[in-house]
Amino acid sequence: MDFISEHAVLVVSLIKIAVLLFVVMTALAYLTWFERKVVARIQSRWGPYYVGAHGLLQPLADGLKFLFKEDVTPPASDRLVYTLAPFLALSLALTTLALIPFGPPDIQVFGQPVFVVADSSIGLLFLFAITSMGVYGVALAGWSSNSKYPLLGGLRSSAQMVSYEVSLTLSVVGVLLLAGSFSFNGIIEHQGGNILHWHVWPQIVGFLCYITAAIAETNRVPFDLPEAETELVAGFHTEYSSFKFAMFFMAEYANMITVSCLATILFFGGWLSPFPDSWTWQLFLPGVGLIALGLYCLYDTVKEMRGIAQLQFAVVTLLCFAGGAICLIPRVMPIAQGPFWFVTKVGLFIFFYVWIRGTLPRFRYDQLMSFGWKLLLPVSLANLVGTALVILLVKR
Amino acid sequence: MSLPIILFFVCAALAVAGAIALIVAREPIHSALSLILVMVTLAVLYLLLGAEFIAAVQVIVYAGAVMVLFVFVIMLLNASAEVRTNWSKMAMYVGVPLGIFLLLEIAYWVWRSSVGPNVANGATAATGAFSTRALSMELFKHYLFPFEVTSILILIAILGALVLAKRSE
Numbered sequence: 001m002d003f004i005s006e007h008a009v010l011v012v013s014l015i016k017i018a019v020l021l022f023v024v025m026t027a028l029a030y031l032t033w034f035e036r037k038v039v040a041r042i043q044s045r046w047g048p049y050y051v052g053a054h055g056l057l058q059p060l061a062d063g064l065k066f067l068f069k070e071d072v073t074p075p076a077s078d079r080l081v082y083t084l085a086p087f088l089a090l091s092l093a094l095t096t097l098a099l100i101p102f103g104p105p106d107i108q109v110f111g112q113p114v115f116v117v118a119d120s121s122i123g124l125l126f127l128f129a130i131t132s133m134g135v136y137g138v139a140l141a142g143w144s145s146n147s148k149y150p151l152l153g154g155l156r157s158s159a160q161m162v163s164y165e166v167s168l169t170l171s172v173v174g175v176l177l178l179a180g181s182f183s184f185n186g187i188i189e190h191q192g193g194n195i196l197h198w199h200v201w202p203q204i205v206g207f208l209c210y211i212t213a214a215i216a217e218t219n220r221v222p223f224d225l226p227e228a229e230t231e232l233v234a235g236f237h238t239e240y241s242s243f244k245f246a247m248f249f250m251a252e253y254a255n256m257i258t259v260s261c262l263a264t265i266l267f268f269g270g271w272l273s274p275f276p277d278s279w280t281w282q283l284f285l286p287g288v289g290l291i292a293l294g295l296y297c298l299y300d301t302v303k304e305m306r307g308i309a310q311l312q313f314a315v316v317t318l319l320c321f322a323g324g325a326i327c328l329i330p331r332v333m334p335i336a337q338g339p340f341w342f343v344t345k346v347g348l349f350i351f352f353y354v355w356i357r358g359t360l361p362r363f364r365y366d367q368l369m370s371f372g373w374k375l376l377l378p379v380s381l382a383n384l385v386g387t388a389l390v391i392l393l394v395k396r
Numbered sequence: 397m398s399l400p401i402i403l404f405f406v407c408a409a410l411a412v413a414g415a416i417a418l419i420v421a422r423e424p425i426h427s428a429l430s431l432i433l434v435m436v437t438l439a440v441l442y443l444l445l446g447a448e449f450i451a452a453v454q455v456i457v458y459a460g461a462v463m464v465l466f467v468f469v470i471m472l473l474n475a476s477a478e479v480r481t482n483w484s485k486m487a488m489y490v491g492v493p494l495g496i497f498l499l500l501e502i503a504y505w506v507w508r509s510s511v512g513p514n515v516a517n518g519a520t521a522a523t524g525a526f527s528t529r530a531l532s533m534e535l536f537k538h539y540l541f542p543f544e545v546t547s548i549l550i551l552i553a554i555l556g557a558l559v560l561a562k563r564s565e
Contacts, residue, residue, distance in 0.1 A: 010399070125456070132464075143471045
């Protein structure tokens with residue numbers, strides 16, 4: 001007990017890290033399911049269907065498959081770097097999530113905020129510091145495979161990520177000027193009030209630059225040149241198999257989550273509700289929303305599901321109802337608010353990502369470069385100068 | 397032993413190990429990776445001193461930007477393993493003694509100064525927000541002119557590189 005009281009920060013942080021890792025890993029697994037389902041719907045298909053009700057056990061099956069597949073290391077590869085690259089990619093992608101506040105800082109246990117692992121006063125800079133290292137995972141994977149397609153993929157990705165990182169950082173500075181703070185909670189609290197106070201309205205240009213650069217940074221369609229399968233087989237991870245491949249996969253999804261979280265925090269008020277505080281009925285929203293989802297699942301269970309799938313979906317229904325009931329307990333209601341809005345907004349961004357993937361074709365490499373340097377960079381620079389000018393004029 | 401001291405020794409050891417590996421490694425990429433390790437562990441040491449901003453900038457600029465270009469160039473040129481040469485006489489009889497002398501000198505001055513013991517005691521006064529704000533105030537008010545001159549210097553360097561690259565055509 002002495003140890004716990006003495007190192008409260010350490011103990012609480014370790015617990016938070018464990019919980020966050022569990023939640024994020026589950027979310028990563030189900031993101032693959034979500035993406036396949038949404039893309040399938042866009043292309044008029046069913047997507048994963050047979051493993052579990054609505055294919056809900058597909059991520060589990062895929063994970064097991066990755067674990068038990070043979071792990072091939074090309075004999076001509078640089079073994080050390082080849083092994084290091086996927087670990088680097090995944091661990092850096094997951095580390096950034098430690099800085100993200102999922103709820104307000106005033107909900108505390110042992111004097112430690114519950115919803116963030118590391119509440120830094122310059123959180124945004126640290127996040128950029130960690131994501132700026134993210135390119136190594138891809139670049140080193142491409143180089144160490146010692147084969148031409150991965151090398152091309154690695155080269156493309158380093159050039160692309162260096163180019164778009166400049167625009168990404170510049171597009172965010174406008175928000176920093178408005179909020180006057182590097183800390184995530186400071187930026188969020190500056191947007192307090194209602195939906196009209198969010199930074200996305202004054203910084204609409206910055207937001208568009210940010211989301212474009214962010215998609216390029218995470219190597220997603222239409223900027224997925226490093227793994228363009230029609231040109232480079234599978235790009236930087238051509239030689240990777242088994243769980244090392246799965247780690248790159250998870251890193252990509254973790255980066256998507258991070259980038260969506262950052263967009264939510266910087267432009268869409270983070271864990272703040274879009275409604276003014278005086279509308280007290282919004283306290284019921286998380287619980288009522290979950291119960292409505294449960295009712296839909298109940299209808300589906302009774303009407304559509306048969307056999308073992310019916311049983312599985314009944315469990316999902318029960319989980320929805322239980323979650324909704326917990327969110328309606330008066331003591332829990334205010335606590336559930338922050339995470340509810342945060343997760344909803346992040347979910348919308350992820351949907352946007354998948355939507356883009358299902359809709360847009362890939363850029364050509366020279367288009368990508370000229371777009372990044374000749375359009376995106378000047379626009380984000382102009383946005384920065386314009387914002388600074390307006391702030392200067394208004395404050396005078 | 398408190399946590400910051402443990403962290404200090406771990407990171408210091410890693411930084412020294414990385415620096416040695418940087419010189420010893422024969423593959424250019426391994427050297428570059430070792431250099432990245434040195435820079436990141438140095439950033440952790442800055443953090444321990446309470447210099448959050450410097451730590452973040454260290455990682456963003458050196459580990460994140462400069463070294464990415466290093467790695468990019470090494471990959472682009474597909475530089476192969478270095479060839480070992482025999483030690484030159486010069487390095488043996490002049491370099492080694494001078495190196496040892498330099499190390500001793502640094503050790504002596506660190507030992508003499510009051511800074512040395514305090515380094516391991518972890519964060520002292522400045523909290524992040526304060527130090528970042530104070531730093532930018534100093535930089536953009538007091539040192540504005542040198543700051544801007546530096547940026548022009550960098551611009552000249554970029555132009556110079558462009559001229560050199562274009563001349564061959």
